[in-house]
Amino acid sequence: xxxxxxxxxxxxxxxxxxxxxxxxxxxxxxxxxxxxxxxxxxxxxxxxxxxxxxxxxxxxxxxxxxxxxxxxxxxxxxxxxxxxxxxxxxxxxxxxxxxxxxxxxxxxxxxxxxxxxxxxxxxxxxxxxxxxxxxxxxxxxxxxxxxxxxxxxxxxxxxxxxxxxxxxxxxxxxxxxxxxxxxxxxxxxxxxxxxxxxxxxxxxxxxxxxxxxxxxxxxxxxxxxxxxxxxxxxxxxxxxxxxxxxxxxxxxxxxxxxxxxxxxxxxxxxxxxxxxxxxxxxxxxxxxxxxxxxxxxxxxxxxxxxxxx
Numbered sequence: 001x002x003x004x005x006x007x008x009x010x011x012x013x014x015x016x017x018x019x020x021x022x023x024x025x026x027x028x029x030x031x032x033x034x035x036x037x038x039x040x041x042x043x044x045x046x047x048x049x050x051x052x053x054x055x056x057x058x059x060x061x062x063x064x065x066x067x068x069x070x071x072x073x074x075x076x077x078x079x080x081x082x083x084x085x086x087x088x089x090x091x092x093x094x095x096x097x098x099x100x101x102x103x104x105x106x107x108x109x110x111x112x113x114x115x116x117x118x119x120x121x122x123x124x125x126x127x128x129x130x131x132x133x134x135x136x137x138x139x140x141x142x143x144x145x146x147x148x149x150x151x152x153x154x155x156x157x158x159x160x161x162x163x164x165x166x167x168x169x170x171x172x173x174x175x176x177x178x179x180x181x182x183x184x185x186x187x188x189x190x191x192x193x194x195x196x197x198x199x200x201x202x203x204x205x206x207x208x209x210x211x212x213x214x215x216x217x218x219x220x221x222x223x224x225x226x227x228x229x230x231x232x233x234x235x236x237x238x239x240x241x242x243x244x245x246x247x248x249x250x251x252x253x254x255x256x257x258x259x260x261x262x263x264x265x266x267x268x269x270x271x272x273x274x275x276x277x278x279x280x281x282x283x284x285x286x287x288x289x290x291x292x293x294x295x296x297x298x299x300x301x302x303x304x305x306x307x308x309x
Contacts, residue, residue: 124268
């Protein structure tokens, strides 16, 4: 059986990818890098093998990719208190994985799931680390593809659960300017795109991905209007002022450094939230692979935290 190796298999996207791909590719085996065996996805037919370790362990990475036909690199740091917290995983960890592939699976296809934030590396530590990780992948491997998703949503996502719960109650917490436009992608559409890329083969340039959306991407007003139609009741927008976000980020960073707790809301993350263009152009991805998004936000809301059918 062909082997797909995967990092990040216990996270929101990685777990969904492992289970969905195993269901859709019954002739493949899956080798998953996990820190805790208790959290590893499991199938009923023995096609999933867990390798205990993380991106800091070259031995585990070599064992993970040994003879693999494809490698899905999904793991990444989204929280930290300085640049080194992000770089250790998103840059150095990616470099270690690339080295393992070069030595143990040189003919494999690496699909590196990056982030749309890599398009604007000057905004944050996170964005800079994702861009640097991409550059390592693109410069050191011949058989590789970089995929840049925007905000990914779907069931069981802890990062956006609070946002969806408030929206279900009729309140949209707006953390950005009115003129901002952005893309979203459902996790299942993202996983389907991963499969399409793996079946198509390596692509030289980074590929952006987005779900079905209005022309020019989503605005906060359009998200509120979509939620109002699903609720059958009004949705009120509550804009969080930039100075409040900035103050919360500074306070959180200070306490995070004192107590050693990595923070998602950093000053750089605030700059990301205030950026006005996070829209995606999926033309290249669709033309190369034939992939098309299927899951509209309006149809997906009922399955998100806080909503009921």
